[in-house]
Amino acid sequence: MQQFDYIIVGQGIAGSLLAYQLIKADKQVLILNDETLPTSSAVAGGIFNPITGKNLDKTWLADTLFPFFKAFSLSLEKETHTSFYHETNLFRPYANEQQRKHFLKLTDEYDLDRYIRLVKPEAYSEIENPLGGLYTSSAGWVDVPVMLEALKQFFLQKATYQPEKFDYQALEISKNSVAYKGFKAAKIVFCEGYYASQNPYFKWLPFNPAKGETLIATIDNYSIKEIVNQGSWIIPLGDQQFRFGSTYIWNQLDWQTTDESKEAISSKIDKFLKLPYQIIDQQAGIRPTTKDRRPFLGNHPAYANVYVFNGLGTKGVSLAPYFAQEMLFFLEKQKDLMPESNIQRFYSLYSL
Structure with missing residues (x-):
């Protein structure tokens, strides 16, 4: 029986970055990943943005997360000889005079100078911009499929990756180890994204998954390098291709694209994009969101090594690097997880 320190189930953003950090800490890791399943990571827009929402809310832990996330991403790019981190920043044109006044009031009230500056009207000719808008720095996007493929190749080179549909019935849990088929490890970590809803050990956690759809389009003579966001957003992907997004659907959790979402996104894009475009693809995924909008980290209430x-x-793209490190410290150094992320906050929901 092969011996490991950790079995990681899932090679999405969470599983990949945790496995990577464990391997860099000289731990013996086995990653089991079901390659037959569609994943949200494979179609994620990958936007990161320190200031979000209609009230210009600073992203939770932004001042800590974003410097760590940038340094980690650039280091990973260098090690894997890939390019997936794109700090293109973000422009939000005011939708109307009411929104302009609201945003200006918020920028006066809150200390946002580190991230936001005002943009004058008509700064961009390709979009409707009669009132100007807000420019957010430290924003951009991660090409998630490129990052995950680079990490998969890293894992294959280390002989730590195996395509495998996980069979929960085959997992044997003892006091000091777990066994799965021909493998044995001190600990197992489930990083299954949306599919945790089918995991008998963690399906009691209060996930609030949301389906999202995006469009891939071509636009001729569009030169804006920043992400533009006004209800829907445009991400420049290169080669005259762009991603439009995104929808949030909670009552139809499947992986099928719909005409309704295509129309919803297109109608919002049409309000501010002056140039014609052609939609060439449409994608759907299910985000592993939670009811309190905080991650789920920690150990099972009844099984200390699960x-x-x-x-x-x-x-996910901005949270994962930092919280993968937090999880590493928790697993290896018994460092306490922050209460906002520790699943102990939901232990009362668990019953044998």
Whole structure:
């Protein structure tokens, strides 16, 4: 029986970055990943943004997360000889005079100078911009499929990756170890994204999954390098291709694209994009969001060597590196997890 320190189930954003950090800490890791399942990571827009929402809310832990996330991403790019981190920043044109006044009031009230500056009208000719808008720095997007493929190749080179549909019935849990088929490990960590809803050990956690759809389009003569966001957003992908998004659907959790979402996104894009475009693809995924919008980290209430790292939701690309390190410290150094992320906050929901 092969011996490991950790078995990681799932090679999405959470599983990949936790496995990577464990391997860099000289731990013997086995990653089991079901390659037959569709995943939200494979179609994620990958936007990161320190200031979000209609009230210009600073992203939770932004001042800590974003410097760590940038340094980690650039280091990983260098090690894997890939390019997936794109700090293109973000422009929000005012939708109307009411929103302009609201945003200006918020920028006066809150200390946002580190991230936001005002943009004059008509700064961009390709979009409707009669009132100007807000420019947010430290924003951008991660090409998640490129990052995950680079990490998969890293894992294959280390002989730590195996395509495998996990069979929960085959997991044997003892006091000091777990066994799965021909493998044995001190600990197992489930990083299954949306599919945690089918995991008998963690399906009691209060996930609030949301389906999202995006469009891939071509636009001729569009030169804006920033992400533009006004109800829907445009991400420049390169080669005259762009991603439009996104929808949030809670009552139809499947992986099928719909005409309704295509129309919903297009109608919002049409309000501010002046140039014609052609839609060439449409994608759907299910985000592993949580009811309190905080991640799920920690160990099972009844099995001390069974863990979860999940619930990163819409901010997964910026949350994952930092919280993978927090999970590493928790697993290896017995460092306490912050209460906002520790699943102990939901232990009362668990019953044998």
